[in-house]
Amino acid sequence: MGIILNDGLIAGMNVIGVRFKNNEVYVPEVLIAARAMHAGMAVIKPLIANSGVREKGVVVVGTVKGDLHDIGKNLLGMMLEGAGYRVIDIGVDNAPEKFLKAVQEHNPQIVGMSALLTTTMGQMKATIEQLGPHKDNVKVMVGGAPVTQKFADEIGADAYAPDAATAVELANQLLVS
Ligand code: B12
Incomplete structure (x- = not known):
């Protein structure tokens, strides 16, 4: 679970966050990434609730x-x-x-x-x-x-x-x- 969250979703969002800050990607790309992350979070949310992710x-x-x-x-x-x-x-x-x-x-x-x-x-x-x-x-x-x-x-x-x-x-x- 931690791997999906930390090494997958969050790692991806971090890349987008930094590239957005550096003007390498713009609002549409950030929103697409954010939507993908939201969809991913929805899938793993029930699992997080029962796991050790604090x-x-x-x-x-x-x-x-x-x-x-x-x-x-x-x-x-x-x-x-x-x-x-x-x-x-x-x-x-x-x-x-x-x-x-x-x-x-x-x-x-x-x-x-x-x-x-x-x-x-x-x-x-x-x-x-x-x-x-x-x-x-x-x-x-x-x-x-x-x-x-x-x-x-x-x-x-x-x-x-x-x-x-x-x-x-x-x-x-x-x-x-
Ligand atoms: C999209 C937009 C709209 C959309 C909003 C859609 C929506 N669902 O949000 C619509 C068309 C509805 C709109 C309406 C209006 N808008 Co407008 N809008 C914009 C625009 C083009 C982009 C804003 C945006 O989403 N940027 C992208 C996001 C990602 O950036 P952000 O919001 O700045 O957020 C980042 C950081 O600021 C920070 N952040 C944001 N919030 C927070 C909170 C915390 C706690 C922290 C730590 C960080 C943080 O993190 C974010 C991500 O990195 C700006 C122009 C601009 N350059 O900002 C004008 C702008 C903000 N709007 C403006 C105006 C005047 C209006 C209207 C009054 C126009 C009108 N005459 O009707 C109305 C007001 C409506 C209202 N009552 O709010 C002016 C404001 C001028 C001023 N100095 O006050 C701007 C600057 C355009 C301009 N140059 O004239 N607008």
Whole structure:
């Protein structure tokens, strides 16, 4: 099982992730790879549940309020899933209250927020504020084309990644920090 997952699906997705980062492949190829990985994951998921492959943690991912872009968020979710995380995808156009509800319900280690519009970026700050005391128990990761490390620092997010491959590396680091 570990071999299929680590040496097959994840290894393949890692190659695509790095090539995407280097502009050697583009969104259509990434989506094809992501779809293939998703199909593969669906086949082995029941086996993983009964095997020794350890779940690394739970991540809630979603796009913020007013924003319908979900391609990057979906890629992030699939890459995290491939890396061994259980991903709770709450979809697009999530008001801060929706993120809070998901945190209360699923008790994740990490929340990943995505925004593709300069007009919706502010919702990330509003969501962190909405988390209130829950923020102590969860790491917040932000991303999306207009988001920067500077912005992440300003709003008090724990991490920013410019792409899904880096986001997975950061998630691994966040869990040990
Ligand atoms: C596809 C697209 C759409 C599609 C979305 C389809 C969908 N299902 O997602 C549609 C046609 C619906 C759309 C609509 C609109 N769009 Co649009 N869209 C795009 C486009 C062309 C590509 C976005 C994309 O999918 N990129 C590919 C993915 C893989 O990249 P990504 O999302 O950046 O994600 C990567 C990283 O950012 C990161 N990441 C993403 N999320 C997260 C989260 C975390 C936690 C982390 C760590 C990392 C991370 O990892 C991902 C993978 O590596 C961009 C242009 C662009 N260059 O970004 C415009 C763009 C984002 N759109 C834009 C606009 C203006 C709009 C509209 C307002 C247009 C209109 N007038 O109606 C509407 C808004 C709708 C809404 N309310 O959300 C502008 C935004 C301008 C701005 N600065 O705010 C852009 C930049 C185009 C432009 N140059 O004008 N859009």
